[in-house]
Amino acid sequence: MTPAGKPNNILVDHEYQQAFTCMLQGPFPRPWLETVVPEVEGWLRGVNDRSRIGLFWASDLDSLWADAAFEISRRTDGGRFISPGAFRHTLANMDAGSLALHLRITGPVMTFSLGNDLEVAENSARRFLAGRRISAAITIIEFSANPNDNGTEKRKPIYHAAGSIERQVRARYLALAP
Amino acid sequence: MLRGVGIWTPQYSSVAALCTAAFNSSAAATSKAGLHRASADAADLWPQIVDAIVQGVCGWHVDLAGCPLIFATTKGDIRRTIRVVGQPDAPLPKLADDAIAIADACGFCGEVICISTACASSLAALCEAHLLLTSQPSLDRVAIVTADTASAFVQDGFASLRAVAEAGARPFDASHGGLCPGSAAAWCLLERGAALPNDIQLLGWGLANDAAHLTAPDAQGRGLTAAIHSAVQAGNMALDDIDVIMAHGTGTAFSDAMEARVFAQLFAHQPPLTAAKGLLGHTLGASGLLELSIACEMLRRQQIPPIAGLIRCDYPGINPVCGQPTQPTRPIRTVLKTASGFGGVNAAVIIGRYDR
Numbered sequence: 001m002t003p004a005g006k007p008n009n010i011l012v013d014h015e016y017q018q019a020f021t022c023m024l025q026g027p028f029p030r031p032w033l034e035t036v037v038p039e040v041e042g043w044l045r046g047v048n049d050r051s052r053i054g055l056f057w058a059s060d061l062d063s064l065w066a067d068a069a070f071e072i073s074r075r076t077d078g079g080r081f082i083s084p085g086a087f088r089h090t091l092a093n094m095d096a097g098s099l100a101l102h103l104r105i106t107g108p109v110m111t112f113s114l115g116n117d118l119e120v121a122e123n124s125a126r127r128f129l130a131g132r133r134i135s136a137a138i139t140i141i142e143f144s145a146n147p148n149d150n151g152t153e154k155r156k157p158i159y160h161a162a163g164s165i166e167r168q169v170r171a172r173y174l175a176l177a178p
Numbered sequence: 179m180l181r182g183v184g185i186w187t188p189q190y191s192s193v194a195a196l197c198t199a200a201f202n203s204s205a206a207a208t209s210k211a212g213l214h215r216a217s218a219d220a221a222d223l224w225p226q227i228v229d230a231i232v233q234g235v236c237g238w239h240v241d242l243a244g245c246p247l248i249f250a251t252t253k254g255d256i257r258r259t260i261r262v263v264g265q266p267d268a269p270l271p272k273l274a275d276d277a278i279a280i281a282d283a284c285g286f287c288g289e290v291i292c293i294s295t296a297c298a299s300s301l302a303a304l305c306e307a308h309l310l311l312t313s314q315p316s317l318d319r320v321a322i323v324t325a326d327t328a329s330a331f332v333q334d335g336f337a338s339l340r341a342v343a344e345a346g347a348r349p350f351d352a353s354h355g356g357l358c359p360g361s362a363a364a365w366c367l368l369e370r371g372a373a374l375p376n377d378i379q380l381l382g383w384g385l386a387n388d389a390a391h392l393t394a395p396d397a398q399g400r401g402l403t404a405a406i407h408s409a410v411q412a413g414n415m416a417l418d419d420i421d422v423i424m425a426h427g428t429g430t431a432f433s434d435a436m437e438a439r440v441f442a443q444l445f446a447h448q449p450p451l452t453a454a455k456g457l458l459g460h461t462l463g464a465s466g467l468l469e470l471s472i473a474c475e476m477l478r479r480q481q482i483p484p485i486a487g488l489i490r491c492d493y494p495g496i497n498p499v500c501g502q503p504t505q506p507t508r509p510i511r512t513v514l515k516t517a518s519g520f521g522g523v524n525a526a527v528i529i530g531r532y533d534r
Contacts, residue, residue: 055387062272071263087334088339097392106388111293113277114272115292
């Protein structure tokens, strides 16, 4: 609903509800991320001190879907129902923060916006490892099915970002040689 | 070496202007930097911010060929996101686009990295720059640029968290009134090479995560403690070597209490504590580097600016500078700058004069 109380032709209630429902379900509101959690948990099994583990995250959508949902809420009924729970997801590092919280990672957590370089998170992780700042790193990148396809995939309506854009997630575990 | 430090805010267009205000601020002088909703949305400041960055980078007069750019921001140019809502044909924006646009405008043709770790973004960028420089001997310098705006989007968000102080932020004050969003850009070069007597060095840094809560700081401050220990260790220093602390100091009850607790526990010698968000507002990811520009000036002037807005501090075990600029009881050789943010991120950076 717009502030005037009339739905515009793009944003209708069920889409906005879908975005919010996804967002508030937590701890991993992006369904595709759940696919990597068991794998990452396996890598960390037996690692009790996680202060030397770093998490390096890169995404080509950042917090866009949450930004959109929050923006819609600002426009709805004059902003009477702006949700603090929604706002917190509008920070690009919140998914990485959620995962770090879930995995109890207390080393550095770095979040990158994915530009042209798909290796940005892994390169950073390697630098932290080489500098002996961490002993192991988990890198996660999430991107549209074809990250170089600016013409089609990324032009899907923004309100679909909460669930129906085809996403890929790539997780890796990097460690210092013993 | 930390060189070419520049800043822009709607109130102050240079480090000199900012420091004139900072070193003359008073308990009464709190900023209401972000509280101008009635007249304009600060998101519209973005073109001015980009212009200021371009001018600042041009002022470096250095060869940018091959120089990597690390751009740090929390929300970037939020106007693009707002515009795209309801327009299915619009390309989906991302923060990296802002980084690339700034790199293009400034003439950078090296690697461009975009970091967004909430309010610790620009200090994290400085840490990343240091690693980049140490890992690539062929590099002479890395550029760091940061920017954020107190957009209506951001203000509505903090208001929904009931975190906004309508009368302006008062860091570490007993009123615990909340934060005041602000807009800013800052830029600097991290260079290797021969140092001059007045040069400022990055002595150590540390990054750590709370893994305790997404939006509230760990009440025990374990992440910040770990970041400070890491920074001190990296600088081959002792906690006692910290001469001044420049805190994150948002003015919110939970964050200030966490920081005060950590500083009181770690620093038995109670170094003078200052903070800049009473003057500048909370400029999100840009705040770290913006406030570090004041820390650099502290090292040069051997003076500590007061915390604008601080009237009465009720946190035990810390030594906040209140009222007037303070001449330190011992020379200022090192300044610890900290930042913490949503997601549990904590950053600590220690800078010092080369000739300390």
